[in-house]
Amino acid sequence: MIGYNVTSEPLELAFYAVSAGAILYVIGEVWTAMRRFGHRELGLTMLAAGVFLGAVTEMIIAYGGG
Numbered sequence: 001m002i003g004y005n006v007t008s009e010p011l012e013l014a015f016y017a018v019s020a021g022a023i024l025y026v027i028g029e030v031w032t033a034m035r036r037f038g039h040r041e042l043g044l045t046m047l048a049a050g051v052f053l054g055a056v057t058e059m060i061i062a063y064g065g066g
Contacts, residue, residue, distance in 0.1 A: 027047065
């Protein structure tokens with residue numbers, strides 16, 4: 001909402017960097033929990049499924065004209 005009407009490229013890059021950092025933080029937390037509870041394969045499968053689902057959703061939006 002904050003960056004919706006902003007046209008500054010450096011500010012846009014800063015918002016992208018913050019969002020990428022948040023995603024990496026969450027993946028790190030999930031990775032730590034997987035190791036702690038002993039469900040490495042399940043966690044990796046779920047992370048891969050999430051990345052795949054996100055990519056498929058992005059492709060549907062891009063090719064659907066959105």
